[in-house]
Amino acid sequence: MLEVSDLHKRFGEQVALRGVGFSVPKGECYGLLGPNGAGKSTTISILSALLPPDSGRVVVAGHDLATEPLACKRAIGVVPQELALYNDLTAEANLLFWGRLYGVPNAAVRERAGELLRLFGLADRRHHRVGTYSGGMKRRINIAAALLHRPQVLLMDEPTVGIDPQSRNLIFEVVEQLHADGLTIIYTTHYMEEAERLCDRIGIIDTGRIVAQGTLAELKDASRLTGTVDVTYAGEPAQVLEQAASFWPHVHQEKGITHFLTPGGQGDLARILQGSTERGMDIRAVAVRDVDLETIFLHLTGKQLRD
Amino acid sequence: MLLLALKDLRLFVQDRRSMLITFAIPLALITLFAFAYGGMDGGGESRPYALPVSDLDATPLSQAFMEQLDTLAALTVVPMGLEQAREGVRKGKQDCVLIIHPGFADSVRSGGELPVELQYDEAQATQVSMLQQSLVPTLINFPFNSGHARTAVGTRIDRMMENGPVQERLRARMQFDTLYSTMERGSEGGTAGAFGVGGEVKMTSLVKPATGNRVVLVQAVAGTAIMMLLFSVVGIGMGLLDERQEGTLKRLLLAPVPRAHILFGKMISANVISIAQLSVMLAFTSLVFGLQVRGHLTGLLLVIAASAYACSAFGVFLAAVAKSRQQVQGLSTLIILVMSAIGGSMMPLFFMPAFMQKIAVLSVNYWAIQGFFDVLWRTLPLPDPGFLGHLAALVLIGTVLNGLALHFFRRNVVDAA
Structure with missing residues (x-):
């Protein structure tokens, strides 16, 4: 048509x-x-x-x-x-x-x-x-x-x-x-x-x-993502993001929450927690979400839809 | 296209402010101007003036008289054939013609009344009477300035004493030299007229109001109507910018109609409203102030249609050129006031300097007012070339402005939508 x-x-x-x-x-x-x-x-x-x-x-x-x-x-x-x-x-x-x-x-x-x-x-x-x-x-x-x-x-x-x-x-x-x-x-x-x-x-x-x-x-399927791990850290957001990016390639921050885009499922959660602990980052809360369109968009473009 | 126009008309009727601006305010202004112009018949002052002169005497003395007139700062003599000059007056091209009749030279030599006549358009009575006053001193003094004063004075004294006692006539003759010297000195001081030498400029009306209309009324209604029409069509044209601002222009452009039709629709609705506005204004003036329109309806309708076409094209053109309402408002106020001032809407053209009268042709007001005068004052017949010329000028202005509007509409308005 x-x-x-x-x-x-x-x-x-x-x-x-x-x-x-x-x-x-x-x-x-x-x-x-x-x-x-x-x-x-x-x-x-x-x-x-x-x-x-x-x-x-x-x-x-x-x-x-x-x-x-x-x-x-x-x-x-x-x-x-x-x-x-x-x-x-x-x-x-x-x-x-x-x-x-x-x-x-x-x-x-x-x-x-x-x-x-x-x-x-x-x-x-x-x-x-x-x-x-x-x-x-x-x-x-x-x-x-x-x-x-x-x-x-x-x-x-x-x-x-x-x-x-x-x-x-x-x-x-x-x-x-x-x-x-x-x-x-x-x-x-x-x-x-x-x-x-x-x-x-x-x-x-x-x-x-x-x-x-x-x-x-x-x-x-094309994004090869399984979901996101959303972590709330204590401390200065900019410094937190810098530390998170040092051990995880697909990460971004929104409203004080650091989102890790994860291709590897539950195994990724353990690696993210380990990376945070090794860098002395103070974790306050953790949530795991399935992949959605927003995650895919973020992964593909490196920006949020409402940027 | 017609659908677009009908939609615009419907929106117009529902907009009370537009109705007020289109009909009520112009009627109030016509009333105001009709009273204001009524007091102007005797006012004003003379300005440098191109005076058509028909020399039917064609003698060295009549030539010398024309040369003396030409030396006046207020005048420029324009020699012209009689029929051409009279035709010009009838068609409103000139206010009057000064005719030097055959026998002028003989009268100068014999001391008789000089046969000089001003034939004029009554619509220009104020201007022409001021002109007459400026001619009289030259006429009175001409016998002195042309070396025929003694004959003229002698003849005049003889006429003055014609019926007097013999002793008085003899005494006057004996005192001729004293009297002549007095008059000669008087001529230098501009008071020779007291003795009646040279005579007066005869005034003859060439164009009379066959309709019974008063010139001030025709001037008031024509001038005001066109000026107000220009203001209101700008408002109609601005509808185009409103459509752009409100997004409806974009939606119109999405429809399967040629883009030009959107503008043509706007032009049609502007024309219809303009014709309605002019008709209402004329009907009002006819009912309230007694403007005579019967018997001239066809001509009047043609002038209304041509004026509405030119004025509405002006409104649409401005809306197509400008990029915002503010721009249109600024531009339109300026242009309309200038056109109205130079075109004769605010005051009759003869009050203005000569150069202003020449640039009047650049305004829509001028041609429309001339058209109304052709019908309501000069009562020119429909096929008259002068009348058709005025209509053609309005149609030409409208067509050029519409063409430019289409160009700018495609370039500015459509791109911005």
Whole structure:
């Protein structure tokens, strides 16, 4: 359904994309996971024909973006990161406008708008101006506006940024529903739990490159990590980190806890404790966790998602 | 495209502040200016002025008279054929024409009234009456300055004493030298007019208000309407920047419509609102101040449409060029006030120096005001080249600005989205 190959993009001296490529079959939810500035939004902007790539190719539902941009746009629904709605119009009026802009006939767009308002739990407020909505409600309408023309591919650019837990859960449920209905979804996020919950496959993007991609299981296997050992030490954090790094190659610190990325399972725990004791480090607490997406990301990029 | 325009119109109607700026404030200002302009008919002062002169006498004396006029600091004589000059007055290109009628030289020699006439546009009555006053001294003194004073004075004395007693006539003749010396000295001091030598400049109205409209009212409504329209279309154009700021422009760009259509939609809605605003302002002036529009509706609609096109293009152009609301507000206030000042929105052009009147053509205000005067004052017929020229200038300005807006929209606004 979506073929992306070797995308490059520069903004002046700054290189945003360095050969991004991935392929998404029909009905798959593909997560693009990366920290801010990794190239997620630039990739989405290129896929949605907002930005031309410097080189590379994008094919959407059989249409080459370079030669058939309007056909690609019709095949795609985009949920922009920022809210993009007319606050002075009602929710229904917004949906009708955006639907008509995509060429959906009047009767069909009315029916579809009603469907989506019900799906997103906003049917009873359809005649209220969007400006009176809460942030979460606006987010929901923002997503609904991308679905009016029944796109074949839905691009969602961090759709849950800055919303309340209730709205976030509702959005998750809607995305899962759309996924179950067979819609192809590209979902960018920097929240691990979203990618883990929603996506069939995940592409980890950093500094304009896809550094790894696959299912969560494939990523775990590829990382050769089994988990992390989280140790709380007494003493100056910087000094602790320096000492830990002297005997363990994959280590980092967050909120006073030192995380050791471990490829060797339980045997690693003994080696970490021994190394700490040999260096006179004062251990206060120890916890062992299985490998998760955050650990994999840290291992692959050397940085945390929310750095 | 139409859908985009309809959406903009809907947003406009729901925005009370825009409605207030578009309709209520202009009406209040028209009222204010209509009263203010009403007191200006007799005001003002003369400025250097290019005076078209038709010399129908074509004698050395009439030539000498023109040369003397040309020496006045306030005037530059522009020799012109009579029909060309009168046509210019009818079409508003000139305020008036000074005609030196045949027999001028004979009158100078015989001491008779000098046949000099100012034919003028009543819309420029204030300016022309000031001009007349500046011509009179030259006219009065011309017999003295051209060496025909003795004849002129003698004839004048004879006429003055024509019906008097014989003794008085004889005494006047005997005292001629004394009288002549007095008048000659008077001419040097600029008081020869007291003896009536040379006569007066006859004033004849060439363009009268066939509509019954008062010139001050036409000036007030045309000048104010265009200035206020410019301010309000800038607000409409700024909607483009609001869309960028609120993210909706990005979403519009994601839709399967050509990018230019987004701008065209904005232009259409700006045009519709502009036409509505101008129509409401004219209707208000007609109802409240008695502006006569009946019988001129077609011409008026054409001027409204052309003015709305040029003004809305200006608003959209500014929004496409600028990168923020603040930039638009700063730029627009400056440009609109300058255009309104030089274009005749704030005061009639004849109050301004000649060079200002020349650069007036750079403003939208000038062409629009001329268009309104063509219809409401000069009552030019639709196919008149002068009227069509004013409309064409507005359409040209609008088209150029729209073209530039499209260029800058693609370069600035789309990139920023």
